[in-house]
Amino acid sequence: MSVLIYIDHSDGQVKKSSMEALSYGVKIAEQIGAVAEGVLLGDVSTDLPSLGNFGIKKVYHIQNSLLQIFDAQSYTKVIAQVAQQTSAKIIIFSNNSAGKSLAPKVAVRMNAGYVSGAIALPETSNGFNVRKNVFSGKAFANVEVKTEIKVIALNVNAFSVSEGTGNAEVVSLNIDVEAPKVKVIGTNKTKGTVSLTEAETVVSAGRGLKGPENWKIIEDLASTLGAALACSRPVADAHWRPHNEHVGQTGIAIAPNLYIAIGISGAIQHLAGVNRSKVIVVINKDPEAPFFKAADYGIVGDAFEVVPKLTQAVKKVKGIA
Amino acid sequence: MKILVCISKTPDTTAKIAFTDNNTKFAETGVQWIINPYDEWYALVRAIELKEADPSITIHLINVGNADSDPIIRKALALGGDEAIRVNTQPADSYSTAFQIAEFARQEGYDLIFTGKETIDYNGGAVGAMLSEMLDLPYVGLATSFLLNGKTATITREIEGGEETVEVPLPVVVSCQKGVAEARIPNMRGIMAARTKPLKVVEPKQTETQTVFSGFNLPPAKAGVKLVSSENVEELVRLLHEEARVI
Numbered sequence: 001m002s003v004l005i006y007i008d009h010s011d012g013q014v015k016k017s018s019m020e021a022l023s024y025g026v027k028i029a030e031q032i033g034a035v036a037e038g039v040l041l042g043d044v045s046t047d048l049p050s051l052g053n054f055g056i057k058k059v060y061h062i063q064n065s066l067l068q069i070f071d072a073q074s075y076t077k078v079i080a081q082v083a084q085q086t087s088a089k090i091i092i093f094s095n096n097s098a099g100k101s102l103a104p105k106v107a108v109r110m111n112a113g114y115v116s117g118a119i120a121l122p123e124t125s126n127g128f129n130v131r132k133n134v135f136s137g138k139a140f141a142n143v144e145v146k147t148e149i150k151v152i153a154l155n156v157n158a159f160s161v162s163e164g165t166g167n168a169e170v171v172s173l174n175i176d177v178e179a180p181k182v183k184v185i186g187t188n189k190t191k192g193t194v195s196l197t198e199a200e201t202v203v204s205a206g207r208g209l210k211g212p213e214n215w216k217i218i219e220d221l222a223s224t225l226g227a228a229l230a231c232s233r234p235v236a237d238a239h240w241r242p243h244n245e246h247v248g249q250t251g252i253a254i255a256p257n258l259y260i261a262i263g264i265s266g267a268i269q270h271l272a273g274v275n276r277s278k279v280i281v282v283i284n285k286d287p288e289a290p291f292f293k294a295a296d297y298g299i300v301g302d303a304f305e306v307v308p309k310l311t312q313a314v315k316k317v318k319g320i321a
Numbered sequence: 322m323k324i325l326v327c328i329s330k331t332p333d334t335t336a337k338i339a340f341t342d343n344n345t346k347f348a349e350t351g352v353q354w355i356i357n358p359y360d361e362w363y364a365l366v367r368a369i370e371l372k373e374a375d376p377s378i379t380i381h382l383i384n385v386g387n388a389d390s391d392p393i394i395r396k397a398l399a400l401g402g403d404e405a406i407r408v409n410t411q412p413a414d415s416y417s418t419a420f421q422i423a424e425f426a427r428q429e430g431y432d433l434i435f436t437g438k439e440t441i442d443y444n445g446g447a448v449g450a451m452l453s454e455m456l457d458l459p460y461v462g463l464a465t466s467f468l469l470n471g472k473t474a475t476i477t478r479e480i481e482g483g484e485e486t487v488e489v490p491l492p493v494v495v496s497c498q499k500g501v502a503e504a505r506i507p508n509m510r511g512i513m514a515a516r517t518k519p520l521k522v523v524e525p526k527q528t529e530t531q532t533v534f535s536g537f538n539l540p541p542a543k544a545g546v547k548l549v550s551s552e553n554v555e556e557l558v559r560l561l562h563e564e565a566r567v568i
């Protein structure tokens with residue numbers, strides 16, 4: 001019996017979200033008395049045996065030039081073959097962009113019950129129950145998985161990475177790889193900035209900023225903090241900011257350690273996507289703004305005065321200035 | 322060319338979230354129901370735009386649900402689409418929803434199946450991907466733009482840290498999010514036309530229960546905000562550094 005963890009990577013590096021998934025899968029294996037193993041498709045520059053640091057004993061490394069393109073259909077068939085050959089009972093993904101496409105397909109292929117967006121270790125004393133966010137973070141649900149094989153996609157930033165020392169055995173398996181139907185014709189990566197879903201700190205701004213030309217102070221604060229940028233929906237709708245920065249119930253849901261909301265009123269739909277943040281700081285000139293009710297720290301004041309001062313104060317603490 | 326758009330019924334985004342029956346069921350009393358925003362704003366509107374560009378396209382809408390879904394199905398038909406299908410069962414999870422849609426879609430043979438990226442109630446985000454696996458079709462998830470050129474689609478999708486544009490032959494299943502289209506409001510003509518569009522009710526196929534939502538609870542309330550004077554921004558940074566330890 002084994003717990004199989006899918007290890008995602010981009011630009012040759014294993015993603016932080018996959019390290020979370022590895023740590024989570026290893027804990028589940030301990031809990032149920034199984035071995036934890038990883039599966040990685042394609043080429044990486046990371047030293048694979050060092051993935052043993054997360055507690056896995058083996059990494060199944062499937063290399064084939066056909067895997068250079070991410071095609072959910074062909075990837076699913078590969079992962080399912082690995083799961084079958086290794087008798088995996090629980091298969092873990094990160095609930096990141098790749099995991100959201102792969103995990104449900106692998107579940108169907110393995111005839112496994114699926115839980116997306118898990119936020120805690122399963123409760124296994126009475127059945128197999130997984131806790132997840134529902135209603136866009138406004139509530140939690142327990143999902144009981146009834147099938148023998150189970151697939152879980154772990155929310156990003158929901159489980160801390162635990163790293164020790166270990167050596168994983170790298171194993172290659174004989175697996176059929178289908179030619180991908182999908183052909184990549186272009187990529188556009190936001191260079192040098194932190195990915196929004198994985199970011200530990202997010203600086204977000206709303207209509208209170210008045211116009212796209214005023215984002216410099218927001219960008220300065222974000223780069224000082226090493227934070228990712230986000231925005232409210234009307235800001236993205238008005239094309240002040242790209243749509244992939246739109247957070248909330250109908251945008252991207254995030255759970256950073258620190259969320260700084262500047263000139264955002266805190267509408268219920270906005271809160272829904274950000275209320276899993278560990279610490280929320282609100283800067284708003286209106287003391288009645290609903291966001292203060294959901295905040296841990298706040299400053300009532302004009303963003304145009306407060307934000308540059310905040311950037312300076314952060315630089316001082318970080319020893320940058 | 323036939324397009325299938327999957328439509329889900331969800332509570333309005335401002336609905337009070339509460340639970341009954343010993344916290345095992347969502348409290349539905351007084352709740353306003355809407356078409357899941359991702360399904361309506363992006364999946365459905367993009368299908369309608371494709372039909373506007375090529376009137377020979379047929380659009381079917383499908384919902385898995387009981388008769389309570391009919392009002393939101395009519396609303397969807399008021400935006401556009403030729404006919405709707407409701408599979409008459411309250412689905413238990415993403416799997417059973419995808420299963421019922423797959424059973425229907427297999428007989429019809431669609432060239433293109435659109436879903437929203439997730440529903441805003443149970444946040445499963447899995448129906449499209451599961452459906453594609455059941456039908457053995459390619460899947461492109463989290464699309465932010467969709468173009469059709471004959472028998473292939475050019476789709477931009479979200480990837481970790483950016484976007485990627487791919488080309489894929491039809492038939493394909495695509496999950497849609499912001500960027501794919503701009504939300505629309507139904508007009509009077511659409512509302513009138515929707516009344517006479519066919520809404521076909523089909524009975525569900527037998528399937529197994531894989532997962533059960535066994536209980537719900539609400540997050541603990543926040544302790545309350547600590548306000549810092551705008552004249553003393555350093556104090557906020559000190560608190561974030563020393564107390565909250567997030568800087």
Ligand SMILES: Cc1cc2nc3c(=O)[nH]c(=O)nc-3n(C[C@H](O)[C@H](O)[C@H](O)COP(=O)(O)OP(=O)(O)OC[C@H]3O[C@@H](n4cnc5c(N)ncnc54)[C@H](O)[C@@H]3O)c2cc1C
Pocket residue numbers: 205206207208209231232233234235246247248249250251262263264265266267268269270273283284285286289301302303304334358
């Ligand atoms: C179905 C549905 C789904 C939605 N989904 C989302 C979603 O996913 N995400 C989302 O964000 N919204 C969503 N919305 C919209 C949401 O209801 C709000 O309209 C939106 O979040 C408001 O954006 P905002 O806070 O930037 O703007 P506003 O509500 O206009 O607030 C601007 C704030 O800035 C403050 N301000 C103004 N000037 C200054 C200044 N100089 N310094 C400091 N503060 C200042 C004001 O006091 C005010 O609080 C959705 C709405 C609906 C109906």
